[in-house]
Amino acid sequence: MRIVIVFESMFGGTEKVARAIADGISGAEIVNVDDAPSDLTGVELLVVGGPTHAHGMSRAATRSSAAQQVDHPSRSRTGVREWLDSVGPVPQGLAVAAFDTRMDQSRVLTGAASLGVAKRLRRLGCLPAVPAESFFVDTVPVDAGPKAGEPDRAEAWGAALGATVRRTVS
Numbered sequence: 001m002r003i004v005i006v007f008e009s010m011f012g013g014t015e016k017v018a019r020a021i022a023d024g025i026s027g028a029e030i031v032n033v034d035d036a037p038s039d040l041t042g043v044e045l046l047v048v049g050g051p052t053h054a055h056g057m058s059r060a061a062t063r064s065s066a067a068q069q070v071d072h073p074s075r076s077r078t079g080v081r082e083w084l085d086s087v088g089p090v091p092q093g094l095a096v097a098a099f100d101t102r103m104d105q106s107r108v109l110t111g112a113a114s115l116g117v118a119k120r121l122r123r124l125g126c127l128p129a130v131p132a133e134s135f136f137v138d139t140v141p142v143d144a145g146p147k148a149g150e151p152d153r154a155e156a157w158g159a160a161l162g163a164t165v166r167r168t169v170s
C-alpha cells in the first residue's frame with residue numbers, strides 16, 4: 001500500500017510532527033512540500049500537513065514573515081496551499097488526512113491550517129479517512145517545536161489512521 005505524507009514546515013516543528021506520524025504509519029513515504037509530486041497515481045493514502053499562519057494555511061507573505069524571525073533557513077520554500085492548487089487529477093476517492101501545527105489555545109482564537117487543507121482535499125475528490133487534527137507547538141522562541149508529548153500523540157494518530165485505512169482497503 002503506497003502511503004505518502006506531505007509536510008510544509010518553516011521552523012521544523014511540523015516536520016517533526018510529520019516524522020512522528022510516519023513512525024506510526026509503517027511504510028509511509030515522507031516528502032517536503034517543495035519536492036512533493038504533482039502526480040499521485042498509485043497513492044492509496046495521502047496525509048498533508050502544515051503550520052497554521054494567520055488562522056489558516058501559510059501564504060507567501062506569512063512564510064516570508066516567518067523566515068525573517070529566525071537566523072536559519074526555512075525547511076520549506078513553498079506551501080501546501082500552493083501544492084494542492086497545482087496537483088493533477090487525484091485517484092477518485094483517495095483516502096486522505098489533514099493535520100496542522102498551531103498554538104495550544106482555543107481553535108476559535110488560533111484558527112487551524114488543517115481545516116483549509118481538508119477543504120481543498122475534498123474539492124479534489126478525496127475522502128477524509130479521519131477528521132483533521134492539530135498538534136501543538138511552543139512558540140517561545142518561535143522555533144521551540146512541538147510541545148512535550150505531541151510527537152507521541154502524532155505517532156499514535158498515525159498508527160490509528162494507518163490501521164483504519166488498511167482495514168478499508170484490504
Ligand SMILES: Cc1cc2nc3c(=O)[nH]c(=O)nc-3n(C[C@H](O)[C@H](O)[C@H](O)COP(=O)(O)O)c2cc1C
Pocket residue numbers: 008009010011012013014015050051052053054055056062063065066101102103104109110111137139142143145
Ligand atoms: C507568520 C506567522 C503567523 C502565525 N499565525 C498563527 C495563527 O494564526 N495561529 C496559531 O495557532 N499559530 C500561528 N503561528 C504559529 C505557527 O503555527 C507555528 O510557528 C508553527 O506551527 C510552527 O511550525 P513549523 O515549525 O513547522 O514552522 C504563526 C506563525 C507565524 C510565523
